[in-house]
Amino acid sequence: MGRGFLGLLALMLLIAPPAAAASHLFTDDAPLHLTITGPFAKLARLAKYNTDPYPATLALTDDAGAGQAFPIQVRARGISRRELYCTFPPIYLLFDKEAMHGTLFHGQKKLKLVTYCMPPPEYEQRIILEYLIYKLYNLITPESFRVRAAEVTYRENAADHGVTRFGYLIEEASEMASRNQRDELKAASHQVSLSQLDAHAAARAAMLEFMIANLDWEFLASVPGQNCCHNIKLLAAPDATPQTARAVTPVPYDFDYSGFVDSPYAGPAPGIPTEKTTDRYFRGYCAMAAEVPSVAQEYLARRADMKALIDSQPQLTPKFRDKADRFLDGFFTVISDPASLQSQVIKHCR
Numbered sequence: 001m002g003r004g005f006l007g008l009l010a011l012m013l014l015i016a017p018p019a020a021a022a023s024h025l026f027t028d029d030a031p032l033h034l035t036i037t038g039p040f041a042k043l044a045r046l047a048k049y050n051t052d053p054y055p056a057t058l059a060l061t062d063d064a065g066a067g068q069a070f071p072i073q074v075r076a077r078g079i080s081r082r083e084l085y086c087t088f089p090p091i092y093l094l095f096d097k098e099a100m101h102g103t104l105f106h107g108q109k110k111l112k113l114v115t116y117c118m119p120p121p122e123y124e125q126r127i128i129l130e131y132l133i134y135k136l137y138n139l140i141t142p143e144s145f146r147v148r149a150a151e152v153t154y155r156e157n158a159a160d161h162g163v164t165r166f167g168y169l170i171e172e173a174s175e176m177a178s179r180n181q182r183d184e185l186k187a188a189s190h191q192v193s194l195s196q197l198d199a200h201a202a203a204r205a206a207m208l209e210f211m212i213a214n215l216d217w218e219f220l221a222s223v224p225g226q227n228c229c230h231n232i233k234l235l236a237a238p239d240a241t242p243q244t245a246r247a248v249t250p251v252p253y254d255f256d257y258s259g260f261v262d263s264p265y266a267g268p269a270p271g272i273p274t275e276k277t278t279d280r281y282f283r284g285y286c287a288m289a290a291e292v293p294s295v296a297q298e299y300l301a302r303r304a305d306m307k308a309l310i311d312s313q314p315q316l317t318p319k320f321r322d323k324a325d326r327f328l329d330g331f332f333t334v335i336s337d338p339a340s341l342q343s344q345v346i347k348h349c350r
Contacts, residue, residue: 025104026146026171035059035153035162038074040088047076047089058093060104068103070095077112081256085265086117088154093169111172113152116165124166125320126261128313131168132324133255135309137208139302143180143201143235143249146171166315173233176251185236185245189222192234192242194287201249203291205232206284207299208252210345211331213259213280215269219250260327280331286349296335296345303332 038056046052053073060068073094076082082089093111100106114130117123134147148169155162177184185192202219209217218230228234231254236245257266259278266277274281284292310316310324334340 025108025169026148026175028148032148032150032169033061034150035061035155036072036074036093037155037157037160037162039156040074040154041156043074043076043091044088047082047086051075051077051082053092053094070099070103070105072096080265081117085263086115087119088115088117090114090117107175108172112170113150114168114170115152115154116167119163124315125317126256126263127168128166128315129261129320129324130255130258131166132310132313133208133212133258133260134168134170134253136211136306137252139305139309140208140298141201141204143176143182143251145173145176145251145253170253173251176233177235180235181238182235182249183238183240185234185240185242185248187228187234187242189226189228190220191228192220192245192248194220194285196245196248197285197288198247198249199288200291200295201247203284203288203295204298205250205252206282206288207292207295207335207345209258210280210282210284211299211328212255212261213278213327214252214255214257215272215274215281215283216254216257217252217283219285260324278327280334280344282345282348284345284349289346289349292346293338293341296341300332300336303328 036056036058039054043054053075056072056074058070058072074091075094076089077092078090091113093113095105095108095110097107097109100108105111114127116127131147131149134145137144138146150167150169151164152167153162153164173184197219205219209215216230217232219232220229222228222230229250231252233251233253234245235249235251237247240246255261256263257277259276259280262277268274268276268279272281272283306328307325310321310328313321316324334344
């Protein structure tokens with residue numbers, strides 16, 4: 001191979017678009033500054049009834065890609081927030097994958113954007129708390145969804161000043177699985193059995209739900225008409241099927257019904273002995289109970305990091321920061337005492 005060819009190859013590598021840019025979307029913690037221009041009044045008005053995509057423009061207005069603007073599509077997503085509660089629903093950002101080559105959104109096709117839901121500032125605080133749950137679980141395991149905070153301006157047209165609110169992007173399930181050398185396991189409700197779950201990974205996920213007082217999830221079942229599982233993605237070895245998969249890892253998401261977030265529209269789960277959204281009740285399976293003490297130690301080892309994460313979140317008000325700190329303190333009080341761990345966690349297994 002001649003020197004001329006090697007020199008040309010080196011030059012091409014130097015000037016080629018930065019394909020690795022995709023990794024920076026969720027490895028960099030700096031908040032993005034995004035402006036999205038599109039028919040949001042129409043999208044919000046019709047969100048309860050349909051999820052039609054609308055053409056829009058996404059502009060980056062910070063160092064991550066200042067001056068870059070991309071044609072995209074936006075559409076409403078979700079179920080309860082879209083259909084029942086939010087005046088501004090969560091949305092999908094739909095990309096032309098080829099057009100994103102070499103940009104911050106390299107490799108992306110469809111991203112979830114969690115929006116502000118309602119205009120009052122308290123709602124924005126709760127969105128920040130939900131974002132922090134993802135970050136807290138990132139401290140425990142890489143088998144978790146990464147998120148990226150963003151200051152998002154939504155506007156109807158170029159002349160509109162729009163409204164600017166905190167939001168965050170959520171890593172696609174396929175990317176999260178690939179990053180962990182796994183595949184997302186697509187299954188119907190109850191198609192995967194308890195014996196197929198990785199006991200330690202399942203106990204770890206159930207402990208997260210206990211920590212944040214979330215009862216809106218299922219490892220093996222889904223709501224009618226939906227694929228498995230409710231607010232859980234399943235990871236398995238590449239090419240596994242629901243029949244052959246072993247050591248399946250449940251990965252939680254969607255935490256707005258948790259006590260940590262304490263959304264005004266959330267309430268106690270039916271059929272579970274709790275009185276308030278903020279009441280904790282462990283719903284992990286007894287088949288994984290033996291893993292609970294070691295999982296508790298994993299969480300205890302990250303206590304200081306979790307507190308630092310909450311305390312360093314600049315958008316949280318002192319009121320919500322203190323409330324979040326106290327809420328986690330209650331969790332750590334339980335799991336740090338062997339008797340409490342036995343009586344309030346292990347004995348509640350199902």
